[in-house]
Amino acid sequence: MKAFAHLIVSSLVAYVSTTAIQVDRRASPLSVALTASGNTEVKVAVTNNGNRPLNLLTKGTFLDEVNPVEKVSMYAAGGSKKVPFEGIKIRLLTTGLSADDFVLLGVGETKEVTVETAALHSLSDGGEFDVFAQGYIPFAEEGSTELAGTLPYDSDKLSMSIDGAMAATVAKALGKRTVIGSSCTGSRLSSIRTALSNCQRLASNAASAASSGTKLDIYFKSTSSSVRNTVSARLRAVANDCGGSGRATTTNCNDPYGGCSSNVLAYTVPSQNFITYCNLFFNGLPALTSTCHGQDQANTVLHEECHAPGVYSPGTDDLGYGYNAATRLSTNQALNNADSFALYANAIQVNC
């Protein structure tokens, strides 16, 4: 999930520097504590303070210890500048998850993961950094792998003083890009072409609807002119890229970064504007759904396009997946959430 007109960037930056994203801590049974370890490691400890066990989704979330996804957000320059993220953002099919994709956190229990921030962020300039872990994490009930909802989490700010030269010696989670561009062939190529064409149409129609403020109050919590402009500008840029005139991204069907594990539909490497579609994208999704807030190939492409800063900068993050999580976000959060755009485009298409 990152791009706004320049005016919006400045207002977002001001917002981030003072409050970060501010989710409602009292509404959540989860508390998250961050501690620094060594030069660039951060230990993230999540505790279940509620009155029942929680099966928290790990795949693609801040508890993922396998995939190089973004677990913490880092800011430089007194909180005003988000540090570029160099890992991947994955999109899951939200049905058919396995027990391995979750961690069970009993009442009062704490789970700790260690994040090597230098492997996932550009820290070689060194200096003072503000670190946060915040967002919404999907969960299932104990003994189930069916998603039951999402829980907010929001750490305190961790201040870190980082030696840039030492950070530069840490191996990156992703190697340099290898072969790209010609990996979609045969039936996959025709599916991708259809998906890009549908993405172009969805994004273009949604951009027009956003310009006139249609349904923006539901998905972005505002119909102000700046929100109309921001939503329509990003969607217009996505429509251009999907339509082929932008060519800001590469569209791929191979998996050079190893992100296509079970239930992963697609992933984006924002720092490289690299988007790839996994087997499940082709086998597990309809080309175009007629279900309100359903996942399909077209809105998956649209979602991934929203992560790419080359399409519209900054690319968005993943703050809330699916209708229930996405519509709990504030305006600024929704503007920075890929699925808010995908859900909005679907709602315009299906007329939810």
Ligand SMILES: [Zn+2]
């Ligand atoms: Zn995403």
